Amino acid sequence: MQVIHANQVLTPSGWQSCVEVKIDANGRIAHVGPVSQSPTHQVALLLPAPQNLHSHAFQRAMAGLTEAKGPDPRDSFWSWRRLMYKFLDQLTPEDVEAIAALVFMEMLEAGYGAVAEFHYLHHDVGGEPYENLAEMSERIVAAAAHAGIGLTLLPVHYQFGGCDRRALNGGQRRFGNDPDRFLRLHADAAAAVARGPADAVIGVAPHSLRAVDPLGLRTVVEQTASGPIHMHLAEQVAEVDEVLAHLGARPTEWLLDNHAVDGRWCLIHCTQMTDDETVALARTGAVAGLCPITESSLGDGIFNGTTYLGAKGTVGFGSDSNIHIALFEELKTLEYSQRLRDRSRAALATQNRSTGRVLLDAAATGGARAGGRDSGRIEVGALADLMALDDDNEWLCNRRGDAVLDSLIFGGGGQSCIRDVWSAGRHVVARGRHFRRDAIVDRYKQTMTRLETDF
Known part of the structure; x- marks a missing residue:
């Protein structure tokens, strides 16, 4: 004791x-x-030490390498992705475990008590599966156990290069599975989690409406009937336009019309939502998974935090690309984004709770819900x-x-x-x-x- x-x-x-x-x-x-x-x-x-609800551990090794201007004067998130895919061509399972252990250590020193690892690096260079389908998942479990951090492992289903169902290419091939193989990988990853610390959790992450088609999304959600469901949603303008063109609705609108979104779901970023979409998502009980430092780095846009929290929505925080793992900086960056957009002060404060209290309470409550973890409060x-x-x-x-x-x-x-x-x-x-x-x-x-x- x-x-x-x-x-x-x-x-x-x-x-x-x-x-x-x-x-x-x-x-x-x-x-x-x-x-x-x-x-x-x-x-x-x-x-309470909140759960970091969104991490791509391997990207920590890229920190500081993507700040130069590319040949395209419209350099954006998409050029960042190209460099990330190039980086992926080198990583071995041993590399991933070493990088993840450092990331998880840094999270603990920053005040996070647990992490939800949005894990999509599954296969060898070129996309060839390892003999052990869950090789990379097992490395994440091992790194978390070595660091002593609570883990929610979210194996990611990633099937296509866009809504037009184009084939994966380059570094993307290391992510890819059809639904059947993904479900086998997920089962093996769940077994690895079960062999780990008792507080570890298995969830699932259909990557996005760009990378998973409607049938694949429904299959994965229905076949993994318990645990958290995480998905990128409405992050970039180009993504919204692509989903609208191919599915006939904006990403948030389409998801809410086609799935029974509830408290199991954590939708990541959501920086490109209308006011109506913001209120509708808040009312589902889903967690909006915010990563303000990464969203600032990638130029994603500003989450509509005042409207979402005003509609009694739940938010949590993640470090995403792990370029700077700093819990308090994530909270501050969200608040300052609201102030800059609206030319206001104490944007998220209420009459009864200061800005800092609102933010920490949100991080603790939302992180625990998103991670499927019985934490986030100092209570028997x-x-x-x-x-x-x-x-x-x-x-x-x-x-x-x-x-x-x-x-x-x-x-x-x-x-x-x-x-x-x-x-x-x-x-x-x-x-x-x-x-x-x-x-x-x-x-x-x-x-x-x-x-x-x-x-």
């Missing part, structure tokens, strides 16, 4: 002072209440995904209540305040440092030395 004493704790009923939180041997919260015994950990501030019975922070510093200045969250997110030094992180009770970060940092970083650096020589 781990016993944490905290000066301040954010619980579902609000802020509490001088609280004892006990974690049992199964990694769940066994007690939240007054101090009753000597602690194993004494902390200033205890918060929940998984102990927790982060402890120091507040006696120049960033927080011993502030209390919602003012602490606003200072963490908008003050610029929030991540440096993180002291400890637990994932399902696993104490993986202490004094701001992951317990396997040196070994994970060394392996990653060796991998990158080889990759960048060939790139």
Whole structure:
């Protein structure tokens, strides 16, 4: 039994002072209440550690390599994709495991307690399946276990190069499956997850309306009857135009007309929705999976956060391309995007909760729902995904209540305040440092030395 004493704790009923939180041997919260015994950990501030709901781990190795202008003056997301496919031609299973371990370590040090890995790199170079169809999925499971992060594995079904059903080419071939082979791969990936830590979850991810046709989407959704369903939706103007031309409706409109979207679904990005689509999606109970740093990097557009939250929609946050893994920066970037668009301040705050409180509550609740994970709250019975922070510093200045969250997110030094992180009770970060940092970083650096020589 781990016993944490905290000066301040954010619980579902609000802020509490001088609280004892006990974690049992199964990694769940066994007690939240007054101090009753000597602690194993004494902390200033205890918060739920949200789940990162959208990650492509392998893209971390590309960080900083896509900032030059291409030969096309209209250089955009699509030229970024071409460089990504070129990069894919080099990655081995060993590379993917080393990169993923680093990514998951960085997430934990940034305050995330778990990750939903949107995993679409399945096959060998050229698209030839590995003898073990789930080879790459097993590498992700291994990396997560090594880092100690909670995992929701989302094997991705990816079949076509566009709505016109054109064949995959280049690096895309490493993603591709027909529905039958994908379902076999998914079953093998589910078995790998079942052999891992008890808190790991299996879900499914039909990639997008561009990469999966209506029959493939329906087949995958119906044949994977439990667990979260994640899908990219309405990210780019070009995507909206392509779906409209081939399916006769905009992406969000088409999905809502053709599927019973509910709380199992997490729709990623959604930066190209009309107001009516925004309200309609919010009312389904689906999570809008936002990745503001990546969306800014790729020039996707601005999610209609004020309207979505105003319609009582649920959002969560992910690091997507992993170019900068920083939970508090993701939250701040969403809020600032709303302010810039509307020329406003405190755009997402309510009368009862500050901006920082709204954002952290959303991240914790939405991340847990999107990941199918019993977490996101400091409450008896929940998984102990927790982060402890120091507040006696120049960033927080011993502030209390919602003012602490606003200072963490908008003050610029929030991540440096993180002291400890637990994932399902696993104490993986202490004094701001992951317990396997040196070994994970060394392996990653060796991998990158080889990759960048060939790139």
